[in-house]
Amino acid sequence: MVRIFRHYVPIQLLLLAALEGAIFYGSMYLGVGLRFAGGDIDEIGAVYPRAIVFATVMLACLTAFGFYMRETPKGNWLYYARFMAAFLVGWVVMTLIFYVHPPLFLGRGAFGLAFLFAFSGTALGRMVFFRLVDQQALQRRVLVLGAGTRAAEVGKLLRSNPSGHKFHLVGYLPVKDGEHSVHESEIVPEKAPLLSIVHKYAVDEVVVGIRDRRNGGLCMSDLLECKLEGVTVTDLSTFFERETGHVQLDSLNPSWMVFSDGFQRGSYKTVVKRCFDVTVSLVLLLLTLPIMALTAFLIYLETGLPILYRQERVGECGQVFKILKFRSMRQDAERAGSPQWARQNDDRVTRVGRVIRLLRIDELPQIFNVLKGDMSFVGPRPERPFFVQELAKQIPFYLNRHTVKPGITGWAQIRYPYGASVQDAMRKLQYDLYYAKNYSLFLDLIILFQTAQVILFGKGAR
Numbered sequence: 001m002v003r004i005f006r007h008y009v010p011i012q013l014l015l016l017a018a019l020e021g022a023i024f025y026g027s028m029y030l031g032v033g034l035r036f037a038g039g040d041i042d043e044i045g046a047v048y049p050r051a052i053v054f055a056t057v058m059l060a061c062l063t064a065f066g067f068y069m070r071e072t073p074k075g076n077w078l079y080y081a082r083f084m085a086a087f088l089v090g091w092v093v094m095t096l097i098f099y100v101h102p103p104l105f106l107g108r109g110a111f112g113l114a115f116l117f118a119f120s121g122t123a124l125g126r127m128v129f130f131r132l133v134d135q136q137a138l139q140r141r142v143l144v145l146g147a148g149t150r151a152a153e154v155g156k157l158l159r160s161n162p163s164g165h166k167f168h169l170v171g172y173l174p175v176k177d178g179e180h181s182v183h184e185s186e187i188v189p190e191k192a193p194l195l196s197i198v199h200k201y202a203v204d205e206v207v208v209g210i211r212d213r214r215n216g217g218l219c220m221s222d223l224l225e226c227k228l229e230g231v232t233v234t235d236l237s238t239f240f241e242r243e244t245g246h247v248q249l250d251s252l253n254p255s256w257m258v259f260s261d262g263f264q265r266g267s268y269k270t271v272v273k274r275c276f277d278v279t280v281s282l283v284l285l286l287l288t289l290p291i292m293a294l295t296a297f298l299i300y301l302e303t304g305l306p307i308l309y310r311q312e313r314v315g316e317c318g319q320v321f322k323i324l325k326f327r328s329m330r331q332d333a334e335r336a337g338s339p340q341w342a343r344q345n346d347d348r349v350t351r352v353g354r355v356i357r358l359l360r361i362d363e364l365p366q367i368f369n370v371l372k373g374d375m376s377f378v379g380p381r382p383e384r385p386f387f388v389q390e391l392a393k394q395i396p397f398y399l400n401r402h403t404v405k406p407g408i409t410g411w412a413q414i415r416y417p418y419g420a421s422v423q424d425a426m427r428k429l430q431y432d433l434y435y436a437k438n439y440s441l442f443l444d445l446i447i448l449f450q451t452a453q454v455i456l457f458g459k460g461a462r
Helices: 011-035 048-064 077-100 108-133 149-160 194-200 220-228 236-244 254-259 267-303 351-358 366-372 385-394 398-403 411-415 422-438 441-456
Strands: 002-004 007-009 140-145 167-173 205-208 232-235 308-314 320-326 376-378 407-409
Touching: 007 011, 007 441, 011 048, 011 108, 048 077, 048 108, 048 441, 077 108, 140 149, 140 194, 149 167, 149 236, 194 220, 205 220, 205 236, 220 232, 232 236, 267 320, 267 351, 267 366, 267 376, 267 441, 308 385, 320 366, 366 407, 376 441, 385 398, 385 422, 398 422, 407 441, 411 422, 411 441
Parallel strands: 140 167, 140 205, 205 232, 376 407
Antiparallel strands: 002 007, 308 320
């Protein structure tokens, strides 16, 4: 993993993006070179501005279609369909750029050749790349100290998504006798000093998975020896934060939150984030005004007024504000008088409401909440006061998600499907805490691009 502006990025995906960026950049030179071979290439001007724009657009399209996420499955028909769709969108965007800024245009022949080289080069490059990185010899070798329920989560994580986590689990090393929560075959059968075991099994990282470190048999001098030998020593909470992109509640304790880095605030960050919010919101408002007008008209035709739905939500530092949404349910959706979770195939949702929920159009009026300052464009989704009070009683650290402004989209929204239960709220909180701990403009941009695939493929809509 590489940490960029506090956000963990898998080194494999970073190398893949760099490789494909080079392919896109080089494809433009290949296309121009072949098209104007033997002719006067100087008459079209410099190639590098076109190459930079082309590489940027195509990388953005692949990101928007989820091709730089560990969870994206490889090899099925949907993967190939999305791959071709990403290039089709890239073609359309480049055509629009040529129309808006004619000096970048270089001719249909040259661009067609460049696009062909980019498509074939990227397809071939991905096939070779994934064959290489999936080799066990290139994966980080991890030894887990402890064999209890917390330590066993490492193996469960690897088994749940073996292609998404590029580490090899050497095994578990119990630090005291007793019942173990892992299979006997996964336990390292050694009684030698820790450093000797590390050398014998060529361990790259030791993960400390012991809950009670004072009385659990943990020897700090052994860990120090490993650290001084250049072996990475990692706390279980940090390991899961890095590998999963969320803060795991089961392994979380207040001392880790206090002493780990993150949760940093400052005037510079606040100003940058506010400028980002206003800029993105204004651009989105201009682009979606026709859609918003049509939506308002259709809602009025089906169920009349009101068009917008105003509802109290909890924002930054627990402040209550009124969120704006296009009304997607009947006017008497909560005639019982108490707030209710949204349900699968909820009969309160109107026909227009079902469509705008699927396409996330019902969220667009929240642009005005962002411009007003009640919300950010990216952040944890704001919840109703009633549910906040109930969830805070049942879920530890739930109120800590209010240390940042709520958002229209967020890390939890692109990483976890729609949730409408206490268990779902707990799972989404893990992503919200990760965002609150590590948020930056870089992470906001990643979320913004990857939100596109949530909209395109209707992930989590209800």
